[in-house]
Amino acid sequence: MLRLPTHTRLFVNDLHKVRLVPDKLPSTRMTMTINTITRAISDPSADGIARGIGALVTDESLPAGTRLPTVRELADALDVSPTTVGDAWQILRRHRIIDTEGRRGSFVREISMGPSVRYWQVPATGGAIEIDLGSGVPDARLLPNPLKSLQSLAGTPAVASYLEAPVLPELEDILTRRWPFEPERLTVLNGAMDALDRLIQATVNIGDKVGISDPGFPPLFDMLDLAGAESIPLPLDAEGLEPNAVEGGVASGMSVLIVQPRAHNPTGISMTASRRDELAAILAKAPITILEDDHSGLVSNAELFSLGEVIPSQVVHVHSFSKSHGPDFRIAAVGGAAEPISAVERRRMLGPSWTSRLLQEILATMLRSKPIEASVEQAARTYARRRADLVGELATHGIEVAGEHGLNIWIPVSDEATAVPMLSAHGIGVARGRPFRLIPADTHFIRVTTSALDSNIQEIAIRLAEAAEGGLGVPEQNGGQR
Numbered sequence: 362m363l364r365l366p367t368h369t370r371l372f373v374n375d376l377h378k379v380r381l382v383p384d385k386l387p388s389t390r391m392t393m394t395i396n397t398i399t400r401a402i403s404d405p406s407a408d409g410i411a412r413g414i415g416a417l418v419t420d421e422s423l424p425a426g427t428r429l430p431t432v433r434e435l436a437d438a439l440d441v442s443p444t445t446v447g448d449a450w451q452i453l454r455r456h457r458i459i460d461t462e463g464r465r466g467s468f469v470r471e472i473s474m475g476p477s478v479r480y481w482q483v484p485a486t487g488g489a490i491e492i493d494l495g496s497g498v499p500d501a502r503l504l505p506n507p508l509k510s511l512q513s514l515a516g517t518p519a520v521a522s523y524l525e526a527p528v529l530p531e532l533e534d535i536l537t538r539r540w541p542f543e544p545e546r547l548t549v550l551n552g553a554m555d556a557l558d559r560l561i562q563a564t565v566n567i568g569d570k571v572g573i574s575d576p577g578f579p580p581l582f583d584m585l586d587l588a589g590a591e592s593i594p595l596p597l598d599a600e601g602l603e604p605n606a607v608e609g610g611v612a613s614g615m616s617v618l619i620v621q622p623r624a625h626n627p628t629g630i631s632m633t634a635s636r637r638d639e640l641a642a643i644l645a646k647a648p649i650t651i652l653e654d655d656h657s658g659l660v661s662n663a664e665l666f667s668l669g670e671v672i673p674s675q676v677v678h679v680h681s682f683s684k685s686h687g688p689d690f691r692i693a694a695v696g697g698a699a700e701p702i703s704a705v706e707r708r709r710m711l712g713p714s715w716t717s718r719l720l721q722e723i724l725a726t727m728l729r730s731k732p733i734e735a736s737v738e739q740a741a742r743t744y745a746r747r748r749a750d751l752v753g754e755l756a757t758h759g760i761e762v763a764g765e766h767g768l769n770i771w772i773p774v775s776d777e778a779t780a781v782p783m784l785s786a787h788g789i790g791v792a793r794g795r796p797f798r799l800i801p802a803d804t805h806f807i808r809v810t811t812s813a814l815d816s817n818i819q820e821i822a823i824r825l826a827e828a829a830e831g832g833l834g835v836p837e838q839n840g841g842q843r
């Protein structure tokens with residue numbers, strides 16, 4: 362007896378010929394997948410199809426492992442040519458969103474959360490660390506004590522309600538008055554990283570081009586990878602992001618730009634007023650959303666020149682209070698362009714909905730306090746002095762570093778794999794440069810946090826200079842960094 366596979370149908374053309382053809386009817390599950398995809402696609406070009414599917418993968422409507430329809434099935438469903446779907450499949454493969462496994466078909470890829478994630482490589486220290494210059498954190502001794510503010514909270518804090526406004530009105534008032542430009546919307550989230558994570562989810566679809574400084578902050582690179590973005594590395598010079606590189610990003614279709622306006626981590630570079638104007642003129646030419654990460658805020662010791670002062674409708678400015686008032690507050694204010702902020706707020710309503718109003722109340726009390734304001738200003742000056750002291754000492758050893766602000770310096774070394782263990786053998790922990798690079802480069806660096814450096818500076822500079830040389834020759838002067 363002739364056994365037929367279940368997925369084939371028997372066509373009897375005439376009494377003599379029997380023809381087997383593959384079943385053209387998709388299974389119920391595949392029909393659901395096709396419906397999900399067709400509903401998500403408003404632009405039936407190859408790019409539009411890839412974006413639509415990318416968005417479905419991002420929000421897990423198409424989870425990892427989902428089998429995708431064949432090119433012909435989707436082309437029929439969307440009423441486009443198979444070549445268009447074939448091109449969309451190619452885009453999705455290029456962005457490592459799908460895999461095609463020969464005759465088995467195409468599948469949504471698993472996004473790797475493995476050890477290659479850069480953030481977990483920072484700081485890379487070993488041995489017994491007595492002097493930790495690797496962690497990028499503020500000096501606990503320079504943070505204001507919140508106890509007095511806690512004690513002076515007026516009345517009974519509103520801890521009983523799900524229904525109050527997400528931002529405490531008095532905090533909103535203080536923040537709006539301090540904002541570098543008039544924000545269309547303003548909210549409070551749980552620190553700059555929470556804000557950027559949510560803003561990236563709200564503004565970046567798989568395959569989107571996102572400009573970001575290289576070197577830059579490792580968790581941001583990771584977030585962009587996980588969002589499926591195509592990250593565009595943008596070099597810095599002494600005044601901020603290089604205009605030519607930003608112009609190139611705009612020309613290539615960049616849709617989001619992430620900027621650290623001052624005290625750039627890891628280099629300490631701050632954007633000047635003229636660079637702000639130059640970049641704003643370039644960015645105004647395209648519908649680009651700019652996410653501005655003012656992570657060191659009030660202790661940057663640098664004037665803030667925000668792109669939002671020139672092109673406010675394109676900018677979401679994030680101001681963190683972690684470095685000035687304490688990372689444990691987990692509070693950042695987020696203000697600027699209404700649409701991305703509203704999208705974040707709408708999505709967050711399904712989860713935590715707001716940032717503890719008790720914490721907001723303590724922060725508002727601290728921001729109103731003149732003595733605390735003075736102590737934060739004093740902390741900013743202290744950080745600036747500590748950084749400048751080490752930079753000055755390094756200069757006496759022939760080591761020049763870029764940037765003038767913030768808690769970190771970015772030191773060129775001949776070989777970071779040698780420099781880090783050399784320092785750790787002396788009890789000094791630093792972070793190696795590699796995770797701070799978007800694109801691995803031949804040049805080597807270490808990142809040194811100067812926030813708590815109030816003694817032994819000469820000795821530490823000697824150790825850093827030895828490690829920079831690594832016994833392998835003279836360190837490159839600033840390498841790929843300008």
Ligand SMILES: Cc1ncc(COP(=O)(O)O)c(C=O)c1O
Pocket residue numbers: 497551552553554555578621626654656681682683684688692693
């Ligand atoms: C560039 C950058 N963004 C964000 C953050 C973290 O900010 P927050 O503590 O507000 O999440 C840091 C902390 O060092 C940083 O360097």
